[in-house]
Amino acid sequence: MYKALVCCRAGMGSSMLLKIKVDQVIKENTMDIKTEHGNLDSLIGFDGDLVVTMDDLKDELAPKVPYAVGIRNIMDKAEIKVKLNQFLDSKK
């Protein structure tokens, strides 16, 4: 089971919606990932496997985390699915 942090800057709105969609995609595709939700402060001491965030934050976070996924359209389950699968493939 991989552990993902879904986050944005404030951790209130956008990332909460993103977590909802990510959880739906994980469930529908029975992916071996569990998510938690937070803001940038949650990255301190984060020991999970990947971070899912908005695309414009991805480059900033990528050097600090094991794997970063950036989503452009957070309502687009197809995009989320492709990018989570890329993560899972990278673990094979």
Next chain:
Amino acid sequence: MLIDLVEERLIRLNIEARDWKDAIKQAAQPLVDANKIEPRYIQAIIDNVLKSGPYIVITPHVALPHAHPDLGVIETSIGIATLKEPVVFGNEDNDPVKYLFCLSAKESNQHLEALVELANFLEDKRIYTVLDNAVDAKEVIDFIKK
């Protein structure tokens, strides 16, 4: 429930906005008038975008203006605004913005259920047709109730 957070008086249809800042101000003003947020919350949203970029534009043509609860949220609510002419927020993927869902959330879990519903609404294209064609806020409320 989403319907508990959206009220007729928080909805503004076909507003004319000069630019993205003006759009946010006009979309959020009903929340000030209804005592859901302090006026400073509006500036906090704008400052967030100036500082962090237009990440509040979450899906094509849709912005979710919001800031941290500490920055002037009085009560959890969601305002809805549509623009007569869409404006550019600077988000390459999802510009221009026509629909604004202005969120004031007191704490991160309280509004979760409403956000799940909102997420489902935003994915279901019918909400945009309703918003495009509604003559008044009541029509929007009636649709959300269903």
